[in-house]
Amino acid sequence: MKNKRNRLQVISEILRSTLVGSQEELLRILSERQCEVTQATLSRDLKLLKVAKTPLSNGAYKYILPAYNKPLPSTGTVNTLISHGAVLSMEFSGQLGVVKTKPGYASAIAWDIDNKATDHVLGTIAGDDTILVIPREGVTRDDILEMMNITFSEKD
Structure with missing residues (x-):
């Protein structure tokens, strides 16, 4: 997917709806959605989106978006x-x-x-x-x- 804006939107949607613990896992999910991206580009995208990694109670980790990246109201005005x-x-x-x-x-x-x-x-x-x-x-x-x-x- 060459359009950066669309790619960032897809990454945000994935992180809001799916438990993702690693860049490799996120790359696989993106690939399943026909969004081919390199690890280096994904790393830059995660930094741009200000994605953080937080621990879960079972010892694993999860990527999260900052609070201000939550979806905006759907009416859009x-x-x-x-x-x-x-x-x-x-x-x-x-x-x-x-x-x-x-x-x-x-x-x-x-x-x-x-x-x-x-x-x-x-x-x-x-x-x-x-x-x-x-x-x-x-x-x-x-x-x-x-x-x-x-x-x-x-x-x-």
Whole structure:
């Protein structure tokens, strides 16, 4: 699987639903899902996802995702994410939007924006807690806010 974003999503889904104790085991599960990846790439992916290994009561170990990597609400609107505390604010500089999130949420929210707002958004760039939203030509701030289901009051 060449698409890194999709691969990271598959790894996250596996770790949420399956008890995985080693990279070899995870590589085997990925291979069963037709997701061929090298051990080195998997190691980098686990580091990027901030996966930790925790001991179990039987002496074995289990890979776990950090708490902020838990699945976001399925409705996917930014309003829902705000109500869950993931999105903290959105401001504009010219036509560019800057979304501030809790640490660790920016990539997932940017991915959602990129996949659900293709008519309005050319693309996003995400860090750990900040997203740059780049609107398409002719799309206004109000269009972006409406698309994201956010109502902001004017600042004084």
